[in-house]
Amino acid sequence: MANKLSQLDQVFAALADPTRRAIVMRLCAGEASVGELADPFAMALPSFMKHIHVLETSGLVQSEKSGRVRTCRLSPDALLGAEDWFQQQRAIWEARLDRFEAYVMKLKKEKEQAAAKRPSRTARKKGS
């Protein structure tokens, strides 16, 4: 549990940067070399490698070196774990909305039943 929490800390921290989110988006479409990944960014390679390192530490990305080329690929489990967290929160939020809606419907029904039992203003006027 502690590990999972700590991984969520690292995954969210990794995704709090637009360059790292762009790398994850690119890797969702398939593996790529560090050179290909760095190409769209006007950034020195050492700075770019720091982003890759943060992504690897978070568990979002894995990389492998073959000769002079380092290839990166997505580890979808870390991404799915973070998405799960959002789904859990939404379930709690939606359950609360459902309870609130049920409460409003109950109030509305009670009001209608009370109104039905009460003689209408016209009926009271006729009786007087």
Place this chain on the structure above:
Amino acid sequence: MANKLSQLDQVFAALADPTRRAIVMRLCAGEASVGELADPFAMALPSFMKHIHVLETSGLVQSEKSGRVRTCRLSPDALLGAEDWFQQQRAIWEARLDRFEAYVMKLKKEKEQAAAKRPSRTARKKGS
């Protein structure tokens, strides 16, 4: 777009902390005062208020002061925006898997068709 990106930066940075995630989880179940929110944490109030401030800046939480009580509530749009980001990445990832599966099926079919055209080893032996 730039604002949305910047909000995602702030939302993910806000969620990269277990205390702040716990506050969001609690607020999914309904609004609460700062005192109620702080209660489960062994933390000085000024430190706790810093977490509330980060959550407010990210747009995940809104708060309102009435007398001496500050009440916090969730702003679900910021949470849904971040969940959307994950869903978009998953869609790209799943589309890639679908293409890969279609490619493997195509290869398999071509192999089967080639095997059907080739005379079998037994037939060749009988013919020789």
